[in-house]
Structures are given as C-alpha cells and as structure tokens.
Amino acid sequence: MEEIKHGPIGVFDSGYGGISVLANLIESMPGESFVFLSDSKNAPYGELEPEEVLNHTVTNVEILNSQAVNAVVIACNTATSAAVQTLRSKYLFPIIGMEPxxxxxxxxxxxxxxxVAATDLTLKEKKFASLIESIDHQNEIITLPCIGLVDKIEEHGPESPEVDQKIDELLEPYMSLNFDGVVLGCTHYVLVKDKWRSKFPSDTVFYDGNEGTVRQTIRMLKYYKQVISNCPPARVCIMDSSQNDDRLAQCKKLLMNQLEVNRKISMDQLHIELRKTDELCKF
Incomplete structure (x- = not known):
C-alpha cells in the first residue's frame, strides 16, 4: 500500500451530529489534528434526494481535501449510504464511513x-437493505424513520424540550412493545442519547456506530502506514458551510460538552480554532 503524507484527519457531517464522533476520535488519538466540517447550510441530509446528498458530500470532502487531510471520516450514516463508494474511487486517502x-x-x-432509529433516507438506501440481508439473525428488527428529528436538534439544540417532544411523538406507536436493543443510526441521535434512554426500561441496551468507526479509522491509518500520535494536545479546526460565527461557537461548545461528559481528556489537552471554509487551518 502506498504511503500517504501525514496530515490532519478530516471529519464531516451534515450538522452537529458528527461532533459526537469527533469527540470519540480525539479521545482515542489525543495527539492528532482534526478538521471538522459541518454542512448546516444544506442540512438535514436525511430528507434530501440521494443525488443531492451525493453532490453535497463530494463538495464538502473536497473542502477537507484542500486542508491536506490524510483521511476523511464521514460521520453521517446518510452521507455514507449515498456517497462513500464515489468518494473512495475519487481519493487516494482512506474514506471511513458509518453504518447503523x-x-x-x-x-x-x-x-x-x-x-433501528435512523433517517428516512438511510433506511431506504440499498446499503441498509444489504446490511440486514448480510446478517444471520432470528431477531425481529423494527425500523423507525425519524423524520424531523434532526431538524429539531439543529434548530433548537440537543437539550431543548422540542427534541424531547419529537422523540416522544416518533416512539408513541411502539411504546407497547418491549425492545432488547435500540440502535441509534444517526450521529445526531447520539448527541441526545440520554433523551432516548429515558423513554425505555433501564435494562434496554443502546448501540451506535461511533466506537466501530473510531476503531476502523485507526485500522485504516495504520494500514496506510500512518504514525498515530497519542501525546496531547489534540488540535481541532472547526468549519461550517453556513460561515456563521454563532454556529461555529455552538459546534465548539457541543464538542467541549461531549468531552467533559466522557471525561477521558482534559480541556487543557485540547486546542480548538474556528475557521471559514476558505481559510487554511493552522496546525
């Protein structure tokens, strides 16, 4: 395998959700540099046509490419479904996707x-159907397209009562059923995992793709002969397609909140800068 030059790790999502993945990546590689890009201008992806998601994702990964990244994590199940194969054929560096x-x-x-709670588009894509077909199981798998939930998280914030009310509305037809496991198939939903947990018995087990995505990222970096630094501080550059300063500040706040909740890295081991998408991150 041809070696790739060392550089920051790109992380992309349509909005706030990818912050949860970014936090896990920082905790696992606390000496690395990261460029996080959210495409709030075009969010939510889960309610767009597949071709639109593909085009937006390709555009945003090219922005990350201009930052000389050595890998890109698509921290969005919907964007992965619509675009990961196209991206892998276009770039030499590893593209790591997500799946529920x-x-x-x-x-x-x-x-x-x-x-399985996910966006409508994720559940309709062939990639999800292929995933289910590939699993040898005796389970009853019930899919829940969470139309409108990402909108609520983006518009009102993860802690808002509007998000709580939307989850109640989505779950109402299923509350007479007992579930052994709940899959949060969208990174936005991971930001509000506590709200989901509060709707189910305490012994219900929750699953998301974040940890698996982090493990795969580390595997791919090693496969491409990258030396992974575990010596803090981690450096993070945050960008958003809206070019809105308040939006950038909110992304930074959410990242710090995630890291403080997880308590695996201290804030003095982290350097964060906010940039426009046409500015170079300074590492």
Whole structure:
C-alpha cells in the first residue's frame, strides 16, 4: 500500500451530529489534528434526494481535501449510504464511513426485538437493505424513520424540550412493545442519547456506530502506514458551510460538552480554532 503524507484527519457531517464522533476520535488519538466540517447550510441530509446528498458530500470532502487531510471520516450514516463508494474511487486517502450498529445489536440480543432509529433516507438506501440481508439473525428488527428529528436538534439544540417532544411523538406507536436493543443510526441521535434512554426500561441496551468507526479509522491509518500520535494536545479546526460565527461557537461548545461528559481528556489537552471554509487551518 502506498504511503500517504501525514496530515490532519478530516471529519464531516451534515450538522452537529458528527461532533459526537469527533469527540470519540480525539479521545482515542489525543495527539492528532482534526478538521471538522459541518454542512448546516444544506442540512438535514436525511430528507434530501440521494443525488443531492451525493453532490453535497463530494463538495464538502473536497473542502477537507484542500486542508491536506490524510483521511476523511464521514460521520453521517446518510452521507455514507449515498456517497462513500464515489468518494473512495475519487481519493487516494482512506474514506471511513458509518453504518447503523445493527450487527452488534443482533449479536448481543440473541433472538430479541431490536429497534433501528435512523433517517428516512438511510433506511431506504440499498446499503441498509444489504446490511440486514448480510446478517444471520432470528431477531425481529423494527425500523423507525425519524423524520424531523434532526431538524429539531439543529434548530433548537440537543437539550431543548422540542427534541424531547419529537422523540416522544416518533416512539408513541411502539411504546407497547418491549425492545432488547435500540440502535441509534444517526450521529445526531447520539448527541441526545440520554433523551432516548429515558423513554425505555433501564435494562434496554443502546448501540451506535461511533466506537466501530473510531476503531476502523485507526485500522485504516495504520494500514496506510500512518504514525498515530497519542501525546496531547489534540488540535481541532472547526468549519461550517453556513460561515456563521454563532454556529461555529455552538459546534465548539457541543464538542467541549461531549468531552467533559466522557471525561477521558482534559480541556487543557485540547486546542480548538474556528475557521471559514476558505481559510487554511493552522496546525
């Protein structure tokens, strides 16, 4: 395998959701540099046509490419479904995608009932159908297209009562059922995992694709002969397609909140800068 030059790791999502993945990446590689790009101007992706998602994703990954990244993590299940194959054929550096964590949920729940919450587009894409077909299982898998939830998270923030009310509305038809596992198949939903947990019995197990994505990122960097630094500080450059300063500040706040909740890295081991998409990050 041809070596790639060392550079920052790009992380892309349509909005706030990818912050949860970014936090996990920083915790696992606390000496690396990261460029996070959210495309709030075109969010939410889960309610767009596949071709639109493909075009937006390609455009934004090219912005990350201009920052001399050595890998890109597509921290969005919907963008992965629509664009990952095109991106892998276009770039030499590794493209790491995400998929709903159905496999680990099925493996750990035996023959139990599993709820998969994801965007409408993720659940309709062939990639998800292929994922289900590839799993040898006896489970009852129920899919829940969460239309409108990403909008609420983006518009009102993860802690808002509007988000809580939307989750109640989405779950209402299913609350008479018992679920052994719940898969949060969108990175936005991981930001509000506590709200999801509050709707189910305490023994319900929740799954998301973040940890698997981090492991795959590390595997791919090693495969491409990259030396991974674990010596802080981590350096993070945050960008957003809206070019809105308030939006950038909110992304920074959410990242710091995620890291403080997880308590795996201290804030003095982190350097964060906010940039426009046409500005070079300074590492």
């Amino acid at each position: 964590a159905v496999k680990p949920a099925v493996n750990k729940t035996g023959s139990g009932r599993v709820l």
